[in-house]
Amino acid sequence: MKHMPSPLIDFIEGATSIRELLAPRPGYGISDYPWAKSMLGKHPLPVWQRASVWSVADKVSFIESIYLGADLGSVIINGWLDIDGKAAPFSDCLLDGQQRIGSLFDYQAGKFPVFGSYFHELTQRDQARFRNHQIGLKTCKCFDEEILKRVYDINNFAGKRHLESERAIPVTxxxxxxxxxxxxxxxxxxxxxxxxxxxxxxxxxxxxxxxxxxxxxxxxxxxxxxxxxxxxxx
Structure with missing residues (x-):
């Protein structure tokens, strides 16, 4: 009898609000994560993460999907491990979701309009609707860089993107x-x-x-x- 391989990492699946995802973590910064190349809000990014590559059109499309009730997928964040009072390498590491989280920050900062309005122009009700919207959250506890790299590659290179000709509603x-x-x-x-x-x-x-x-x-x-x-x- 043949067996399939075990998961590389065990994930805990849940959800979080955009408000919580973008909330700062007082007292922590890039100096607390010397292995990271940069920070995206409170989330350290490893050196093997790609840069911010979404165009403004990509970001607008993603934010539109929030208001239209589409599934936003899940972001993947590593857990925390304390070693002698310091964070172990890759603690709090953002494994998947950089482009989406970056889009959320940019929209909230007023860098582009969505449906004709900038975020600061919205009513308090619509601003709260945005900030309280839920997005999937997967967390894990893995501090082996090679395994984390494999998980990153699997999440980003599995499958194949749709072609423009495969749209349900064609765009000329x-x-x-x-x-x-x-x-x-x-x-x-x-x-x-x-x-x-x-x-x-x-x-x-x-x-x-x-x-x-x-x-x-x-x-x-x-x-x-x-x-x-x-x-x-x-």
Whole structure:
């Protein structure tokens, strides 16, 4: 009789609120986790974690899913082990969920709007609705770096991402390309940001050009496109 392998790590599955996930941990910082490359809120990140790679469009899509009631998946956080009054290496390590948690921080900080509104513009009820929303939480207690690396790779490289052609509701190439451009308009360092109305007007303007495009009516040249984009972002 053949047997399947045992789990690499035993997880305790539960849930937590966004409020708790983003809450600070007073008295702790990067100096308490010398093995970490950086901190994401109260969560230390190991050197083998990838960087923040989600675009603004990715972040907006994720936050939209919160308000629309979609499943947010689970974040994976390692437990704590005390060794002579100090945290053992990889204590509190964030194993999975960096992109999602980073998106939550950025949205709450007002770095981009969702459904046409920045977080600080929302009613207290909607802000509380966001902060009290539940997300899955898996915790473990493993301080063997090689096992943690394997778990990280399994979680991030198992399966295959959907193709755009496999969407239940197709997105046209025009809409998809324009939304990529729109995502690039949101620059946190720039004082003026486009409102949802401006974005919708800009998309309508560009779709009008595309729909009426011919040899005698080409798309805007790059400089003209830039000027029009700047007009809608001021």
């Amino acid at each position: 190439k025009q809409e998809d390309g324009l939304m990529d451009i729109v995502a690039q308009i949101y620059v946190p360092e720039v004082e003026f940001q486009p409102s949802q109305k401006h974005i919708e007007e800009w998309i309508s303007f560009q779709l009008g050009l595309i729909n009426g495009m011919s040899d005698d009516n080409p798309l805007l040249l790059e400089d003209e496109m830039t000027a029009k984009t700047l007009q809608f972002t001021r």
